[in-house]
Amino acid sequence: MKRNLFVLFVLSIFIVAPSFAATKFKDVPDSHWASSSVYDMVRMGITKGYPDGTFRGDKSISRYETAVFLSKLSKSISIESVNADLASLKSDVLALKKQKEASVFYGNYEGDWKIANLVSSIGGYKATVSSYRLISGVKQKINENTDVDINLDTEDYGYYNDGTVSLESLAANLLVIDSKIKLNLADLGFNNPVTLQLTYGPGPKKRSLDPTHAIPSDIGYVYWRPHTGIKAYTNLWGFDISGGYIALDNNTTGKINTSQFTGTINYKIGNVPWLNEIKLDATGDYVFTGMYNRPDCRNTRASLTLAAPLGSKIDAEGKIAGGGSTQSSLMVAGKLDLKDVWDTGTVATLQFSKIGATFIDPNFTAQEFYFTGVDPFNRVLETGTVNLGGKVAQMLDPNFTLVGKGEITLNSNYQYDTTKGKLTAEGGISYAIAPNTSLDAMYRIYQDKSVSDTSDLASLGLNYNF
C-alpha cells in the first residue's frame, strides 16, 4: 500500500510538474502593457506561444487562431454550474407551493354600524345596530382527485339573530362541509371524470323577522348556504350534465322530510351569428315528501335559461321556469350585465322578473322559497309579483367607487299597490382602504305599501376579504 502511494506520488510530480514550470516569453517582459493578460492565457491553457519561446504579440491574428483561442477559452472557463442547484431549488419551491395550495384558508368579514330611521318617523322605531358576519373556511386538497372544504358562516348570529332558530348549534347551523371526489369511470363509458359532490349544509336561510324592529328592509334577506345533498356531474358528448339528490329540510335531527331530485343539462352553442356563443341550461326538479309510506305530496318543476354575451361587455340572460302546469305557476326573468360599456368606469346590472302566484307550490313554501331568486338587495323575490331592479357602480378613482341599488316590486298586474308594492333605493360610497378591504358608507330608503310605512337607514361598514 505504502509502495503504491509512493509510486503515485512520484508519478504525480512528473505529471503536474510541467504546469508549474513558469513559461517566460523572451519578447514579453513583465513591464509590457499586456504581460499579465498574456500569462493569464498561458495559465488558462489557451496558448503556449511559439516553440522558440516567443509570443510575437504584435503579429496580426488570423481567423483560425482566433477560433482556436475562443474554443480553448470556452473549455477553460470551468464555471461551476449552478444548474443542478437551480433544479433542486425549483423542485423544493414547487413542493412548498403544492403544500401551500393543498390547504387554503380563506374568508370574508363584514362588520357594520347601522343607524335606522334617521329621518323617517313612521313606525316609531329608531335604533343603532352593530353586527358582523364572518365567513371563513379551509379548503383542503387531500389528493389529486379529492377536495374538502369546511366552511363556517356566522350568518346573522353576529348580534343580529332573529331568534327563529332555537338551537344555535355550530355544527348544524353554521358549518358546511363540502367534499368533491373525482371518479374515473372510463370503463363505464364516461370519457370525462365524473365528480361526486357530497355536501352537508343547513340550506339557504331567509330572514323572516327583523329583530331590531327598525330595519324592515332586511326582511327576506337570504343567507346562501348549500343544502345537504349528493350530486354527480360530468361532461358527456359536449353536454355538462349533473344529477343529484337534495335534502330540502334536514332539521337538527337530520331527518329528511322533503327531498328533491334535480337534473341539469347545460349546452354551449358556438358559432351563432352576431352572438358567438349561447349557453342553454335546462333544469328539472322533483320535490316530494315521503319516500315509501308517508302521505305524499309532490311537485315537478322545470326551468330553461338562455345566456348570451352581446359583445365582450354585455351579458344577457333570460329564464323561464315553471313550478306547475298552470299559467300562474310560471316565472319569467331577464338580466342584463353591462360591464363598463362606455369605458367610463361604470358597471351596471339590470334585472326583471315576473313570478306567478303559485310558482312556489303552496305545500312547500318553506322549502322552495329560494327557487324565485333574489332582488339586488339579496332579498328573496315573492310570488305574485313583478320586480324591477338594478345595481350600478361608478368608479371615481382607483380607491373611491359610488354605488347605487334600487328595486321596485309591483303586483302581477304591474301596479304599485298595497298588496305587494315595495320600493327600495340605496346609494353609497365605497373606499378601498387596502387591497381586499373596503370601508362602505350608504344610505337606504325603503317603502312598504302594504303597511304604508317608510323607513330609512344609514350604515357604515367594513368589508375584508382574506
Added chain:
Amino acid sequence: MRDVPEGHWANDAVYQMVRLGVTGGFPDGTYHGDRAINRFEISSFLSKLNRSYLKQSAYNKKIVEELKSEVALLTYNESPQSGKVGFFGSFEGRFRQSFSPSVTQADYRLKLSASKLIDRETALKINLDTMDTGYNIQGVRDISTTLFDAKGTTRLWGMDLSMVLGPGKQLHTEPAGMFPSENNIYYMRPNSALELSGAAKGFTLSSAFVARQVTPSGEVGVQELNAKLAYVFGKWLVYLQPHYVFGNDSHDYRAETGLVFTPSDKMMTNLVLALGSSHNTVSGLYAKFEQKMLDPRKTGTQITLRIDAVGSNYRKENLDKYEFLDVNNFDRLFLDGTIDVGLSLKQKLYREFFLEFKSDWVTDTRLRYGENYPGTYLEWEGALGYSFAKDSNLNLFYRSYNVPSGIAQFADLVPVVSSLVGLSVKCGF
C-alpha cells in the same frame, strides 16, 4: 464610440464587450473595428472576458446559496416539527334510510385537530369533535364544554407529564322514531386527567388522576387515582394497573392486569383480566380476549376478533357503573353481566374496492341469547367500500339490529328487527 454607429452589424457585440469590461476602445473614443488585431490585444480581450465571467459566476453562486437557505427555512417552517400549528382531522358524512318505519336521514361528524409544539418537549393539541351535533342531535351540546378537548404534554424531572381536558364519553340518544340501532351509543371522548409517567430498562411506571362524570359546572363527580406498571420483554408486554375510585359517599378498589403479545406487525393478541368492585366473587371479574390479524398472508384480509366477558357486579351503581370499559364495534358499552363477541373483517377486492363486515353478538354471562333475555342482541353491518385516497372512502352499507326480546340495552324498547341502508363518505386530512 464614434465609429460604431447604431445600425452597424457588430454594434451589439461591441457594446456587449464594453459592458463586460473586456474593452473600452481607444482613448480617442474610437473602436477601429476594421483594423487587424494582434496577439497581444486578443490576449488582453480573452483574459478580461474570463475575469468577468468568473465574477458573474461567483455572484450567481452567492445568489443560489442565499435562495437555498431561504427555501430550506421555508420548508422547515412548513414542516410539522417546526412547531408551527399543524392542522388535521377527519370527517364522516352519512345518508341513511330505514324501511319500517321509513326514515331518510343525513348527518355528519367532523373532527378537527390543531397541534402546536411549544418547544422540543412541550406540545399542545386542541381537538374539536362535532359528534352528533351535525344534525342528529336531540338536545344542545355546548361548544366549549362538550365539543372541544385539549391535551398538553411536557417533560418534568425526566418524566412525561400530560394534562388532558375533555368532556369524557358522551351518550347519544336517538330522536324518537329514527334509528333504534343508534340509540344509547357513546362517543368516546377523553376524560380530564393528569398523568405522570417515566420509563427505564423496559419498565414504564405511570400514575394518573382521572376526573370522571364531570358536570358542566366543572364539578368532578367521581375521581380516580391509578398507577400502571408495564414491562416489555421482546414481543411481550405485561402490565398491572390498580385503581382507587372515590365519589361523594362511596369508594372502590379495582385492578387490572394485561398481556399483549405482538409476534409481528401483522399480529396482535391481547388478554386482560380485571377485578372489579365485588372482590370475592366471580361476578366481580372482567376478562377480555382480542386477536388482530392485519393481512398476515397478503390476501388483503384484516380480521379482529374480540370477546369481552363482564361479571354482573364488576362495577358499582352510582360510582363507576359505566366506566372502565370500552365500546364495541357499534359504539355500545360493554355492560355488566354480558358477554360480547365482536368480529370485524375487511377484505380487499378489485382495485380500490373492498368489503367490510362487523358484528357484535351480545349474550348474558352464560352465553344465553333470545327473547327471554332482555339486553341481548345481535348487530351486524356489511359494506362495499371504495377507497379514493388515504384514510378516505365511500361506503355503501347495510345494517341489521336484532333484539329478540324487544328490550335493548338500558331497558330501551325497540323493534325485534330493524335495519337500514346507507351511503357514507369518510375523509381523513
